[in-house]
Amino acid sequence: MDFSFNEREELLKKSIAEFAQREIAPLVDKLEEEGFDPQLIPKLAQMGILGLITPPKYGGNEMGHVAKTIVMEEIAKVCPGVGLTLEGHFVCTYLIQTFGSEEQKGKYLPLLTSGKSLGSLAVTEPSGGSDVAGIQTIAKKDGDHYILTGRKCFISNSHIAKVHAVLAKTGEGPRNLAVFIVENSFPGFSLGRKEKKMGLRGATTGEIVFNKCHVPEKNLVGREGDGVKQVLATINRAGRPGMAAVALGICYASLREGTRFAKERVLYGKPISQLQAIQFLLAEIYTQAEGARLLTYRAASLLDQDQPADIEATLAKYTACEAAFKCARWAADIYGGYSVIKGYPIEQLFRDAWVTIPSSGTAQVAKMVLGRHVLKNL
Numbered sequence: 001m002d003f004s005f006n007e008r009e010e011l012l013k014k015s016i017a018e019f020a021q022r023e024i025a026p027l028v029d030k031l032e033e034e035g036f037d038p039q040l041i042p043k044l045a046q047m048g049i050l051g052l053i054t055p056p057k058y059g060g061n062e063m064g065h066v067a068k069t070i071v072m073e074e075i076a077k078v079c080p081g082v083g084l085t086l087e088g089h090f091v092c093t094y095l096i097q098t099f100g101s102e103e104q105k106g107k108y109l110p111l112l113t114s115g116k117s118l119g120s121l122a123v124t125e126p127s128g129g130s131d132v133a134g135i136q137t138i139a140k141k142d143g144d145h146y147i148l149t150g151r152k153c154f155i156s157n158s159h160i161a162k163v164h165a166v167l168a169k170t171g172e173g174p175r176n177l178a179v180f181i182v183e184n185s186f187p188g189f190s191l192g193r194k195e196k197k198m199g200l201r202g203a204t205t206g207e208i209v210f211n212k213c214h215v216p217e218k219n220l221v222g223r224e225g226d227g228v229k230q231v232l233a234t235i236n237r238a239g240r241p242g243m244a245a246v247a248l249g250i251c252y253a254s255l256r257e258g259t260r261f262a263k264e265r266v267l268y269g270k271p272i273s274q275l276q277a278i279q280f281l282l283a284e285i286y287t288q289a290e291g292a293r294l295l296t297y298r299a300a301s302l303l304d305q306d307q308p309a310d311i312e313a314t315l316a317k318y319t320a321c322e323a324a325f326k327c328a329r330w331a332a333d334i335y336g337g338y339s340v341i342k343g344y345p346i347e348q349l350f351r352d353a354w355v356t357i358p359s360s361g362t363a364q365v366a367k368m369v370l371g372r373h374v375l376k377n378l
């Protein structure tokens, strides 16, 4: 098993790190205040970032899941919120390209890869996110349209995306669910609250409201009843690997900031990096980051080989998000009192790390999946 990057991947990592420094780093304070800045979309598209997992036939470059992980990690090292924005986009893209009709792919994927629109996947509702089959949004067939009524919350890219993949009920019964591609211009589509999150504030997260929203029948993805299967596959193969990559970026940003501060902060006439207690904290951060890295890239590599990766992606997401929180906490320890002052990068990383944990499924749900896997297969 070889986890080193090839030449093309090394080059990608370097060019994305430079891009993130040049285009995103100067905006971090603004993104923290205002959420994602749509002016970044054409720049992300120009770098080929929005089409990383999409075939060239639909405007993508299909560099694959390892490449997507590299890109999201490098961007998250500079602004994890922009990483979450990409995650919201990729889950929409993945769902349409995997389960959509040729007509849907031909119409929507070029919009998504070219940056004419970002995408979102709208599943969660105020009634609960973990119970995917328990959603309340209804889609009623009416001639050659479906009429959607309901409310989605916590949706990444809610107020930015023009194309949304939306899960709704087409009848009674927990399995009677379907995904619809909904454009923000459809009659009855509106936006609700934009959330003020504690972290990952560089991503816009909010509510989408369907008030008798008219969706053409041809925008039904697959068939009625396919919704849960499509959404769970998308969360497993794009959502969780994406959040693992964002968390990984936070792990290494914590290592970078902790190390920098340890070398600069002088106590007792010498840098605190010379104190063994501080070296141990750095060792803990490094250990967590490297462990999360192996799991995250293993999942991405399996996806590139079209191998089953649901368990590996869940393991990566759970481990990397928990690691991000530990890494940010230990880096905050190194900062002492400065860790709580706004303007010091570790304060933001600490908040960002916590927000990765419920995104794309909570830690408890991940553990439930992993526990069942252990009991059944090991």
Ligand SMILES: Cc1cc2nc3c(=O)[nH]c(=O)nc-3n(C[C@H](O)[C@H](O)[C@H](O)COP(=O)(O)OP(=O)(O)OC[C@H]3O[C@@H](n4cnc5c(N)ncnc54)[C@H](O)[C@@H]3O)c2cc1C
Pocket (backbone or CB within 6 Å): 088, 120, 121, 122, 123, 124, 125, 126, 127, 128, 129, 130, 131, 153, 154, 155, 156, 157, 197, 200, 205, 355, 358, 359, 360, 361, 362, 363, 364, 365, 368
């Ligand atoms: C920053 C951010 C971005 C997000 N982006 C999106 C998005 O783009 N699209 C989208 O659809 N959703 C999105 N979400 C929503 C996210 O998927 C949900 O928050 C998550 O699934 C949990 O749902 P909930 O918050 O309603 O908690 P609930 O489902 O109400 O869970 C409450 C508690 O019960 C626990 N629990 C639930 N079920 C079980 C179980 N079976 N066994 C043990 N414990 C259980 C949970 O772990 C949690 O502790 C986002 C969330 C965040 C924070």
